Amino acid sequence: MTYDFRDERIKVFPAGLCRAVVRRLLDNPSQVARVMDLYGDYRGPDVEQQRLKNKREVVDMFQVHDIVASNAFGPEPGTPSAGLWILASYINHSCLPNSEKEYIGDLMVVRATQHMPAGEEITYAYDLSSDYDARLETLMRTWGFRCDCKLCVAEKEDSAAVRKKRRELEREANALVEKGEAGRLAAVKAKRLVREIEGTFNEERYRGLPRMALMRIQKWIVEAGKR
Numbered sequence: 001m002t003y004d005f006r007d008e009r010i011k012v013f014p015a016g017l018c019r020a021v022v023r024r025l026l027d028n029p030s031q032v033a034r035v036m037d038l039y040g041d042y043r044g045p046d047v048e049q050q051r052l053k054n055k056r057e058v059v060d061m062f063q064v065h066d067i068v069a070s071n072a073f074g075p076e077p078g079t080p081s082a083g084l085w086i087l088a089s090y091i092n093h094s095c096l097p098n099s100e101k102e103y104i105g106d107l108m109v110v111r112a113t114q115h116m117p118a119g120e121e122i123t124y125a126y127d128l129s130s131d132y133d134a135r136l137e138t139l140m141r142t143w144g145f146r147c148d149c150k151l152c153v154a155e156k157e158d159s160a161a162v163r164k165k166r167r168e169l170e171r172e173a174n175a176l177v178e179k180g181e182a183g184r185l186a187a188v189k190a191k192r193l194v195r196e197i198e199g200t201f202n203e204e205r206y207r208g209l210p211r212m213a214l215m216r217i218q219k220w221i222v223e224a225g226k227r
Contacts, residue, residue: 007144017068017083018061025064035064042065067084070144093125093147094149095152097113098120098123099112132155132158169193170213172193176217200213
């Protein structure tokens with residue numbers, strides 16, 4: 001963990017990955033410029049002048065730390081493993097993404113989830129939380145920005161009381177799904193929860209937008225109906 005005096009936050013970062021990236025760059029100087037071009041707030045001494053003076057590539061470890069903290073990915077949520085994929089690091093976030101990531105070992109595969117006309121920007125979700133407040137906090141803490149996609153604009157207009165009620169109903173719905181019960185009573189309860197969650201969304205404001213709090217319980221209802 002590090003304490004970042006720039007925003008006065010304690011942050012967790014993959015220290016092992018930072019060391020691995022530095023070693024890889026020292027062994028492969030041709031990759032230094034590609035990695036150092038990735039987003040990061042830290043700018044240290046003029047490494048170009050140092051490079052010319054020393055006649056070799058210079059790797060600023062503090063800059064690598066900042067780049068890794070802002071661009072590294074974990075293949076599975078909650079796992080300690082992480083990697084730095086240079087090309088994928090340029091893909092911006094959207095809560096309404098048009099692609100998703102999959103992994104085959106250390107190979108990242110980015111798949112389109114909808115038709116994309118030529119020239120359309122590729123985006124994916126940095127945070128998949130269905131709760132607006134949780135996404136807002138994570139995006140600001142980890143990447144330092146506030147999302148202004150259509151979904152976030154719509155959710156921002158909800159009152160704190162409405163968002164709290166939606167969270168409570170979603171937790172109840174998720175508990176029902178995780179309990180794994182089947183049968184008529186479970187189905188009736190699930191449909192009631194769907195109606196109550198739907199009631200927290202303004203029809204006009206959310207027209208054409210995904211209602212993320214409903215996705216898991218609706219999927220369960222469909223699968224339960226097939227059994």
